[in-house]
Amino acid sequence: MNETQDLLTAQQVADSAGVAKQTVLNNAKEGVISPILTLPNGQHYFDETAVPTLMMEYLGKICKNNKLVVMFGSADECQVFEEKYTQYLKEKNIPRVDDFAEVIQKYREAVKNNPMHKVVYMLESTEQTLRTCEKAISALPTDKPDVFESKRDQLERRYCREDMSKLSKDLAEGLKKKSVNLDYQPKTSAVKAIWKRVEQDYLRKATKDYIKSKLSNGYVSVLCIDYQNERGIYKLIHCAMNVGISTVEIYGYDNTSLEMQEVIRYLKECRKVTIKDETGR
Numbered sequence: 001m002n003e004t005q006d007l008l009t010a011q012q013v014a015d016s017a018g019v020a021k022q023t024v025l026n027n028a029k030e031g032v033i034s035p036i037l038t039l040p041n042g043q044h045y046f047d048e049t050a051v052p053t054l055m056m057e058y059l060g061k062i063c064k065n066n067k068l069v070v071m072f073g074s075a076d077e078c079q080v081f082e083e084k085y086t087q088y089l090k091e092k093n094i095p096r097v098d099d100f101a102e103v104i105q106k107y108r109e110a111v112k113n114n115p116m117h118k119v120v121y122m123l124e125s126t127e128q129t130l131r132t133c134e135k136a137i138s139a140l141p142t143d144k145p146d147v148f149e150s151k152r153d154q155l156e157r158r159y160c161r162e163d164m165s166k167l168s169k170d171l172a173e174g175l176k177k178k179s180v181n182l183d184y185q186p187k188t189s190a191v192k193a194i195w196k197r198v199e200q201d202y203l204r205k206a207t208k209d210y211i212k213s214k215l216s217n218g219y220v221s222v223l224c225i226d227y228q229n230e231r232g233i234y235k236l237i238h239c240a241m242n243v244g245i246s247t248v249e250i251y252g253y254d255n256t257s258l259e260m261q262e263v264i265r266y267l268k269e270c271r272k273v274t275i276k277d278e279t280g281r
Contacts, residue, residue, distance in 0.1 A: 004037065004045050005192065006047075007036055007037060007045035007046060007047060008045065008046050008047070008048065008050070008051075008196075008200070009043070009044070009045060009046075010024045010025055010028070010043075010044050010046070011024075012196065012197070012200060013033075013046050013050050013051055013054065014054075015197065015200060015201065015204075016048075016051045016055075016200035016201070016203065016204050017050075017051050017054035017055045017058060017204070018055065018058040018204055018208075019054050019057070019058060023054065024046075024050075024054065025044075027053075027054060028044055028046075032053065033046065033049075033050040033053050033054065034046075034050075048105075048108070049105065051104075051105075051108070051200075051203075052101040052102070052104035052105040052108065053101050055101075055104050055204070055207065056100050056101055056104070056242070056243055056244070057243050058208075059100075059104065059207075059208065059211050059244075060100075060242075060243035060244040062208070062211055062212050062215075062216055063100075063211060063215045063216060063218065063219065063244045064218070064244065064246065065218045065246050065247070066097075066218050066219050066220070066221065066242075066244040066245050066246060066247075067218070067219075067220045067221070067245070067246070067247040067248070067249060068220075068221045068223060068239055068240055068242070068245045068247070068248045068249070069085060069220055069221065069222050069223070069248075069249045069251070070223045070224075070225065070236060070239075070240075070248060070249065070250050070251065071085075071222075071223070071224045071225065071251045071252050072225050072227050072232075072250070072251070072252035072253065072255040072256050072260070073224070073226070073227060073251075073252045073255050074226065074227070074228075075226050077252070078224035078225070078226060079224075081224060081251065081252075082222060082224050085222055086222065089220055094218075094219070094220055095214065095215060095219040095220070096219065096220050096221070096222060097215065097219040097220070097221055098221050098222060098223070100242065100244060103211075103215075104207055104211070107206075107207055107210050107211075108203050108207055111202075111203055111206045111207070112199075112203065115182060117202075117206065118182050119171060119174075119182070120202070121198060121199055121202045122167070122171055122182065122184070123168065123171050123172070124198050124202065125194060125195040125198040125199070126164045126167050126168040126171070127168065128194055128198055129159050129160070129164045129191055129194050129195070130159070130161065130164050130165065130168065132159060132190075132194060133155055133156065133158075133159035133161050133164070136155050136159075137152050137155055137156075140152060140155075157188075158188055158190045158191075159188070159190055159191060160186070160187055160188060160191050163184075163187070164191075167184055219244075221239060221242070221245065223235065223236065223239050227252075227255040227256065227257070227260075232260065233259060233260055233263055236260070236263060236264075236267075237263060237267075240267050240271060241270075245271065246271065246272060247271065247272045247273075247274070248267055248271050248272070248273045248274070249273075249274050249276055250264060250273065250274065250275045250276065251276050251277065252277075253275045253276075
């Protein structure tokens, strides 16, 4: 079995996330994303989890003016605050997003598992495969009929032309009857490459539309930090520097250490930071 067939190349990740290939390679070098497999020639292969991570920057341009709400306190105080603030967000119908990449990945999976979305993707895949086959055939020289026929047969097998034509017809008829067979799997490497490209492009567009419709007015992230947890500084910096965060609200400031207060002063230079008490909004 080809160990790379379910993985994505750096170019495929770039196309899927809407970024440049060099951005993918730079993020891999910096450890932001990690290749699942690296061949002896240095070529990286990634799984789909790399895509949402890179899409955060791409979609962050759509989802602006998001707020990070931070609570410093004991474990019990943090639990009470989170419950109350979550209820407040529900009452105001404000979306809560603590992990933007996770939201992107969940929606991508929802699209992949939705039968109607899959029908659209399969139809587009069959049509693109047939167009690619026709274009390749039209480019063949016709001065030698025997050679032309041989090359055409090779291309038709390479792009599974007979299968694609039948599948396209079956999908169209199945939509009318509301009964579609979605079990077909591409058979050749050429068809697999086209289908994977179409799928990733479709997922990117569908995810962008979803994020735009649901989160374009902004969202709120909630971060509760136990003041006894020394790793709180790293959690705060990581969350506050998220590409979509523009405002930070601090609760329980009196519980913070001198080191944490220094971090908060730094954040004021690049984010709008507001200090509040434990109960105010």
